[in-house]
Amino acid sequence: MSKVGIAAYGKIPFTKDDHKIESTLHKSANDLFQKNPEIDKKEIDAVLISTNNNSKYLSPILSEMSGIQPKIAHSIESLCNSGTNSIVSAFSYISSGLADMVLVSGAERYDSPGQILEWDNSRGEFKHPIFWASIFSKSYKEKYNISDEELAIVSVKNHKQASKNPNALSKKTYTVEDVMNSKKLTDDLKLLDCSRPCTGSASILLASEEIMKKYTDSPIWITGIGQKTTSAGFTKNTSLSSMESTKIAGQSALNMSNHNISEIDVAEVHDAFSVCEPMILESLGFTDPGNGMDMIKNLHQTNNFKINPRGGLIGCGHPLGATGISQTIEIIEQLQNNAESRQTDNPKTGLIHNMSAAATSSTVLVLEK
């Protein structure tokens, strides 16, 4: 399989603003081309759009607005992990030889229809994500004797890290008391335990090894990919305190990259709700089951940004189709030592975890210098 790298990226601040999806998409793609004027748009073979928005023909639209005439142009939707799934598709086009350079742009509006999976009638009238998050939280807390105050540290840590990220939706820092006193949504979930829908976009340009040599002296390579779908419906989850799809996708990605989890220096993980972060860390193997909060507390106390340096979904906001791409850009910046005040200690290998619909599917990427 030929190597695939990331040649360039573009990003914009996440907001609550009411912008058209086409305009939102164009902003991050334009940022990419403004920062990398040497890129020859004629060499872009494919334009892939990651979004849950219902607007039509978005890839040809972005292509026209950006002055690109690609061979391949289409959208990819898979709820919250549309972004990394689009990156996997771009990787596949390049590694198969169908394309040499692929632009992947993800965007979402604050009012995305992807926030609710209408099909999942097994959830009855409890289709909003706060209900599966409450069930996960209750189950996880009981199984491992974790308190609400301990879980609140996830939100405190990730808001702290987001405050160093100029593109994050949240600029505020919070205490455990603030999280505990935020609006009670259910007995097991407070408002500040939740990521928030928002408007945003992010773009990256993937390229073959040959093309990468032309455009960058500090290439970042995608060396591991793992994906797993266990179901579509939340109630089919066999465990309510761990994530089966994440376990399988994580192990596949690590196997492909010939690494083990202890060699991952920095990671972006899909903290849609506070409880997700310890569950993900345990399911990926960073810690033993039940010890995720110990790791998070230690990272927070030592001001170590190893997990979710960008601020996570809780701090950054969650524009569904853009999230996986934004997570990937953060790991690129970390590996290139360009993450400014969020920079971790000279990382060489990074991981991205992006999931959908109560972890019924997960995608994991490994990136390396």
Added chain:
Amino acid sequence: MSFEKELEQGRFYIPECLACKKLVWPPSEFCDGCNEETSLRKEVFEGKIIEFSRQNEEYFCMVEFGDSIRIMAKMIALPKKDQIVKISKCGISEGNYFFQVI
């Protein structure tokens, strides 16, 4: 297969494969195992509370029927884990299923 027609009338019947007898969930005209047609098994199923939480004064529970079929249902009284329950109300409202257990 008329799962939704029955549900609209307040009856919760689970589809069963005519060939292999597997209970099929979510409701479907075809078995996800052997691909044969299903029909509704017209019996009152007992379920078990797997997990629950509360929003305002109402509890919402994950309830398991027949070892593998799980739904989210409302419950008014305080649930207990592993409590055996039955569907007391169900139907379709604005396109969404709803279930209540006692």
